[in-house]
Amino acid sequence: xxxxxxxxxxxxxxxxxxxxxxxxxxxxxxxxxxxxxxxxxxxxxxxxxxxxxxxxxxxxxxxxxxxxxxxxxxxxxxxxxxxxxxxxxxxxxxxxxxxxxxxxxxxxxxxxxxxxxxxxxxxxxxxxxxxxxxxxxxxxxxxxxxxxxxxxxxxxxxxxxxxxxxxxxxxxxxxxxxxxxxxxxxxxxxxxxxxxxxxxxxxxxxxxxxxxxxxxxxxxxxxxxxxxxxxxxxxxxxxxxxxxxxxxxxxxxxxxxxxxxxxxxxxxxxxxxxxxxxxxxxxxxxxxxxxxxxxxxxxxxxxxxxxxxxxxxxxxxxxxxxxxxxxxxxxxxxxx
Amino acid sequence: xxxxxxxxxxxxxxxxxxxxxxxxxxxxxxxxxxxxxxxxxxxxxxxxxxxxxxxxxxxxxxxxxxxxxxxxxxxxxxxxxxxxxxxxxxxxxxxxxxxxxxxxxxxxxxxxxxxxxxxxxxxxxxxxxxxxxxxxxxxxxxxxxxxxxxxxxxxxxxxxxxxxxxxxxxxxxxxxxxxxxxxxxxxxxxxxxxxxxxxxxxxxxxxxxxxxxxxxxxxxxxxxxxxxxxxxxxxxxxxxxxxxxxxxxxxxxxxxxxxxxxxxxxxxxxxxxxxxxxxxxxxxxxxxxxxxxxxxxxxxxxxxxxxxxxxxxxxxxxxxxxxxxxxxxxxxxxxx
Numbered sequence: 040x041x042x043x044x045x046x047x048x049x050x051x052x053x054x055x056x057x058x059x060x061x062x063x064x065x066x067x068x069x070x071x072x073x074x075x076x077x078x079x080x081x082x083x084x085x086x087x088x089x090x091x092x093x094x095x096x097x098x099x100x101x102x103x104x105x106x107x108x109x110x111x112x113x114x115x116x117x118x119x120x121x122x123x124x125x126x127x128x129x130x131x132x133x134x135x136x137x138x139x140x141x142x143x144x145x146x147x148x149x150x151x152x153x154x155x156x157x158x159x160x161x162x163x164x165x166x167x168x169x170x171x172x173x174x175x176x177x178x179x180x181x182x183x184x185x186x187x188x189x190x191x192x193x194x195x196x197x198x199x200x201x202x203x204x205x206x207x208x209x210x211x212x213x214x215x216x217x218x219x220x221x222x223x224x225x226x227x228x229x230x231x232x233x234x235x236x237x238x239x240x241x242x243x244x245x246x247x248x249x250x251x252x253x254x255x256x257x258x259x260x261x262x263x264x265x266x267x268x269x270x271x272x273x274x275x276x277x278x279x280x281x282x283x284x285x286x287x288x289x290x291x292x293x294x295x296x297x298x299x300x301x302x303x304x305x306x307x308x309x310x311x312x313x314x315x316x317x318x319x320x321x322x323x324x325x326x327x328x329x330x331x332x333x334x335x336x337x338x339x340x341x342x343x344x345x346x347x348x349x350x351x352x353x354x355x356x357x358x359x360x361x362x363x364x365x366x367x368x369x370x371x372x373x374x375x
Numbered sequence: 376x377x378x379x380x381x382x383x384x385x386x387x388x389x390x391x392x393x394x395x396x397x398x399x400x401x402x403x404x405x406x407x408x409x410x411x412x413x414x415x416x417x418x419x420x421x422x423x424x425x426x427x428x429x430x431x432x433x434x435x436x437x438x439x440x441x442x443x444x445x446x447x448x449x450x451x452x453x454x455x456x457x458x459x460x461x462x463x464x465x466x467x468x469x470x471x472x473x474x475x476x477x478x479x480x481x482x483x484x485x486x487x488x489x490x491x492x493x494x495x496x497x498x499x500x501x502x503x504x505x506x507x508x509x510x511x512x513x514x515x516x517x518x519x520x521x522x523x524x525x526x527x528x529x530x531x532x533x534x535x536x537x538x539x540x541x542x543x544x545x546x547x548x549x550x551x552x553x554x555x556x557x558x559x560x561x562x563x564x565x566x567x568x569x570x571x572x573x574x575x576x577x578x579x580x581x582x583x584x585x586x587x588x589x590x591x592x593x594x595x596x597x598x599x600x601x602x603x604x605x606x607x608x609x610x611x612x613x614x615x616x617x618x619x620x621x622x623x624x625x626x627x628x629x630x631x632x633x634x635x636x637x638x639x640x641x642x643x644x645x646x647x648x649x650x651x652x653x654x655x656x657x658x659x660x661x662x663x664x665x666x667x668x669x670x671x672x673x674x675x676x677x678x679x680x681x682x683x684x685x686x687x688x689x690x691x692x693x694x695x696x697x698x699x700x701x702x703x704x705x706x707x708x709x710x711x
Contacts, residue, residue: 044478045472049506050504051506063485070499072500073501085524092501095518097505131416138380140381153403162408170384171433
């Protein structure tokens, strides 16, 4: 890593983020749990198996169609815990507030957090509040960190992915990123694009019931579907093949991407996930997902080809195929 | 709460902080665990008893004599977990970085975190990094959230405090606050005042071994010794009596307080704690503490008088006695 100072891209979920973690944090904080680089850590305390995940939320603007920083902060951590195969139980909430932040906005945000907790069936059990001078933060930042219990017998990890695995996606991509972008750019759409921010723990419970052999799950947040699949290909050392025509993109999301010059493949989602499971289990998992509101549009979008060449390949709408690299550069900053 | 926007005092650890939590967060996030308002939450997952605590660190400047934001972020959460009677095991670390933040400073800070983890025998097992535009944050903010296991049989809580309890303090007060203030004000002292930031888990393990009947522990961070004891008096409904002459204050800390107009009683500490235990156990606890490097100056500073009138009273050096209220106003912002 050559940069002498932090760039926006270091937080973008792409190549620079990946390098910051892999080359700076990992060597220093080195331990077998952190090394796995999953959405959360699975911990053995001697008495129980837990999952543990943290996220700071800096999304701008903090109110957007379909949610706000408060609900996003609850869903984001609930989803990261769920991707570990855990049942989310407890959250911490830590606020960094800028002096002068409107109390009415704080009220609305914490009400939204409380409602999101009820929907996701988790409790905020501990917290912290810091205030910094006017100008030392942009409004408010929220960290949520969560604990869940892991009762699923088998390890769920990128390391478990195998050649032949089916890859299932639960719905249209790019909605959250497009919602934030249109809000920020003040594009006057007839109907706003809604963020897809939802808690995925209910859907994940269905998935785990449907198959005793789920290999990996990952939510497609920063970096988008393309970013996380390219990262998974790299981490697992497997070639991953996906079909562009099987990946749903809402018409208005595609339109906004064309206007603003983004690719929905790399836009953040906050309610979309991929599941890796043996092909023989894929129909059963798909059916279970289709029976849940957040999985009704689930479909198989690709498969794991072989070990040995960690890369993501997409068969394009135009009939060709191309290698999809981990996105470099800044992507969309402050999307979550 | 009448303020229409956030004031610095809402994060100061005094009356406004207390009101923000008690009147806004608690009613919304209401649950029996959060209601206890301890330094961390004690959780029952069915299989084990855990403690869980979160803190965001926004200290300015981020390097100071005796530590930096990195070591502080590790010690702070280790200490909060320890105050619940838990053995800290795992931390998450979430960074919010300002675009342009010097990579060399980040390197130094994460090295310091890694060293602090080794000293405190905890592991950072999961993390997050966000980057915001230049001007949208002041350098860097770090959230650490921790998990520990609680093996101590009895509840350790302000609710367990009883009339007759001895109150033990482990050393001189105001060091951290004075270290930050002198650094910030660029007072040219002959020898800098060092922050007292240390991990207290080793000391707490000694305390818990010494007595099976520890009632409460609290580290005297934001709000200082006076602030946390006034809060404990309020929460427990007990009158707490302390002796000013028994409370150690370093000469140079007293000097800085006189110059800058602060009271060491309300200055933050990052390695000082109070223990509440039955008077009959107090000598044994004190001896155990005195045998540990971070407790060698431990002493009894007061006692719990009676239930019914939750207030803090101090016998002063001048021979009188006065009621110490929870500090109002902004105290020292960004001390941790």
